[in-house]
Structure formats: C-alpha cells, structure tokens
C-alpha cells in the first residue's frame with residue numbers, strides 16, 4: 443500500500459511537467475495492472491462481506507486506486523482554449539460561454555439540479571464536472587460520444603439546447619478579434635478556425651485535473667479509512683466505481699428517481715423532446731422517463747432504458763447536486779440512496795441491494811467520498827479573468843485581411 447501511495451505522489455507531482463509519450467504509456471500500463479490486482483482483492487473482500495455481514499474486509503489492506511497519470515499539455519494552445527472557454531461569443535446569441543454552465547468555483551459544474559440552456563430553452567440534465575474529464579473515453583451522461591474531446595466540444599458548441607452556435611459564423615466572429623488572430627498564430631493553429639477551436643478547448647480542459655487530493659496524498663483520517671473499507675467491501679461501490687477516476691466507464695441502471703421538472707416545465711420539456719426525437723427514440727412523445735444510454739444501444743426490449751454512465755467520484759465536494767438529473771442534493775442523500783438498495787426501476791442493476799449500514803458507517807462512507815476532492819481550480823491559472831471580449835473598429839479596413 444505504501445509503495446502505491448508513494449508512486450501516486452510521484453505521479454501527481456509530475457502532472458504539469460511535459461513528459462514523453464513513452465512514460466505516459468508506461469504509467470498507464472502499470473496502473474492498469476495495479477487496478478486488476480485490486481479488483482480481484484476487492485471481489486474476494488466483497489464475497490466475504492456478503493457472507494459474513496460486517497467488517498471482514500478490514501483485514502485486507504485495500505488500496506484500489508492509483509492517482510491520475512500526468513498529461514502532456516501544450517501551454518500556448520491551452521491558454522487560447524482558456525480564453526475561448528470564457529467567451530460568450532461562442533454561443534449563437536452571445537449570451538453564454540462554456541463557463542456559464544461549467545462554473546469554476548463549482549468544480550466546473552452547475553450548482554443546480556438541471557443545467558441552464560441556450561436562450562429560450564432550459565436544460566434537462568445535470569451539468570457534469572469538467573475536472574478530470576480529459577481522462578475519460580466516453581462522455582455525456584448517456585455515453586453518446588465515445589471518440590474524443592474534440593467531438594464533445596463540437597457538440598457543446600452546436601447543440602441547440604447548449605450553445606446553438608453555427609460553426610461557420612463562429613469562425614468569422616473569431617477572425618474579427620485581433621487578440622484571437624494573434625493567439626491562434628502563436629498556438630500554431632493558423633487563422634482562427636473551427637478546427638483550431640476544437641483543438642484549443644480540449645487542450646485547456648486537459649489542464650483541469652485534480653490537485654492536492656487527500657486520497658492521492660495518502661492522507662485519509664481514520665473515519666475516511668473506514669469508509670474506504672466499506673467502499674470496496676460491504677458497500678460494494680467499487681464494483682462500478684473503480685480505477686483512478688472511480689468509474690468503470692460503463693452505463694448502469696441505479697433507479698435514480700425521475701426529475702419531474704423536465705415534464706412540468708415547458709422550457710425543459712421542449713429541449714428534452716427535441717433531443718429524444720433527434721436521437722431516434724420512437725416513443726419520444728410519450729416518454730415520462732429519461733431513457734439514458736438507450737439512445738446509443740436502442741435495445742428493442744427496452745432493458746437498457748434508464749442506464750446512465752458511472753460518473754467519476756473525484757471532486758464531489760465541489761459538484762453537488764448529484765446524478766444525471768441532480769435528484770440527490772448531498773453526499774449523505776447519495777449514501778442513504780445506496781443504503782436502501784438504490785431506487786425503483788424494473789431494469790435496476792441486480793447488484794444494488796439494501797446495505798444495512800449503521801449511521802456511523804454512513805458517515806465513514808461520506809468521509810471517504812470527501813477525501814477524493816482537492817483544491818478548487820480557480821484564479822488566473824484556470825480562469826480568463828480579464829474581460830476583453832469587445833470588438834474595435836478596424837482602422838485600416840481597406841487593407842485588413844479579415
């Protein structure tokens with residue numbers, strides 16, 4: 443365990459230094475072998491716990507998760523991405539920027555159950571944190587994009603209920619801003635272009651990674667340590683929340699109750715309907731439940747309805763409320779939800795059964811979850827604090843290129 447902790451510490455201190463591809467690969471390999479070993483350990487531990495009731499897992503020195511591997515970042519591109527992230531001109535009517543829904547002080551998520559949306563609409567999903575999202579392989583609550591961040595960024599810019607931006611107009615808007623002309627050039631991206639935006643924003647997103655996390659530093663207090671044992675043992679949490687992100691990257695049905703705001707509020711309902719129609723859900727007009735990952739798997743028997751991607755458990759202290767629709771407001775509520783065996787749904791994952799946790803055990807689980815959160819990513823390093831998004835008249839207009 444201490445070896446693992448030490449190597450985690452070394453890795454996180456390397457986080458911002460740029461290192462060769464080879465060593466990134468090596469660190470991934472070593473982590474996945476760590477993970478395999480501990481998954482085995484945790485499943486032995488779980489079967490003990492199931493048979494014996496409480497506590498036996500404490501016999502194992504369980505340490506499931508390595509710290510996140512370092513990312514190779516191009517600082518000039520990332521700086522350009524930072525300015526774009528805070529610029530409202532990336533939305534169709536110049537009213538919202540990425541940071542309107544992914545707010546830095548809220549762990550780059552939104553502090554209400556459901557996200558805001560583009561002018562004239564309202565959102566029907568919880569805005570997820572962007573911290574550590576660069577490590578994911580599949581994005582969105584329903585897992586509908588599994589290619590790369592570049593595509594995820596395009597979706598956020600163009601989707602009508604997100605920023606509703608026409609990429610051709612965006613390109614011309616950016617070209618009218620001399621600061622962007624300079625910044626794109628400096629980042630080796632040529633003239634401002636859609637392709638350049640879709641490279642620079644992911645580069646900035648790569649800078650949003652957990653820092654100073656008690657768990658990664660091996661600084662769990664006694665209560666959190668007990669919570670860690672429950673997490674892999676009696677709680678069975680690591681069956682789905684595994685690996686450095688505490689996510690298996692898969693979709694499961696946990697029976698989270700529906701957020702009725704989506705059906706009561708016409709502003710939300712219209713975006714919900716339009717989205718489901720666009721995703722080819724035949725009975726979209728009569729839906730009274732978010733179908734989740736069914737939009738990608740389209741199983742005829744509907745058994746994939748209500749599955750959502752396992753989210754990361756890092757930075758939870760900054761990102762309440764929880765779940766794809768924000769229905770659980772606090773970590774205490776989440777733990778109580780699992781204690782009762784999850785919610786009610788005919789497709790619910792059979793691994794979710796009542797846990798009979800004592801009050802003290804519930805507190806321990808919450809303490810463990812809290813130990814996975816680090817410092818807020820705010821200030822100059824992460825935010826474009828200067829408001830310099832206005833235009834100026836082009837003086838030498840007859841010779842100006844753009």
Ligand code: HEC
Pocket residue numbers: 527532538539540541542543544557558559560565567568569570571572575578580581582583584594595598599603604605643
């Ligand atoms: C109007 C609110 C809003 C705006 C503006 C917005 N987003 Fe999002 N973003 C969301 C919501 C809501 C989701 C989740 C949607 C879903 O799961 O269906 C999301 C998802 C994402 C994801 C996937 C995260 C994950 O882990 O699955 C990324 C990355 C992202 N947004 C980046 C951006 C960027 C970059 C911008 C600016 C170009 C942006 N967003 C603008 C609301 C917004």
Ligand code: HEC
Pocket residue numbers: 583673677678679680681682683693694695696698750751752753754755758761763764765766767776777780781791793794807811
């Ligand atoms: C069967 C797989 C599975 C198991 C077991 C499981 N989870 Fe989850 N967890 C999920 C999925 C899927 C979601 C997302 C559900 C949604 O968005 O509606 C989730 C969401 C969460 C969230 C909300 C995160 C956020 O940012 O919204 C927390 C916290 C959480 N789980 C903690 C736990 C704990 C603690 C346990 C053990 C007591 C546990 N989970 C067991 C699959 C699982």
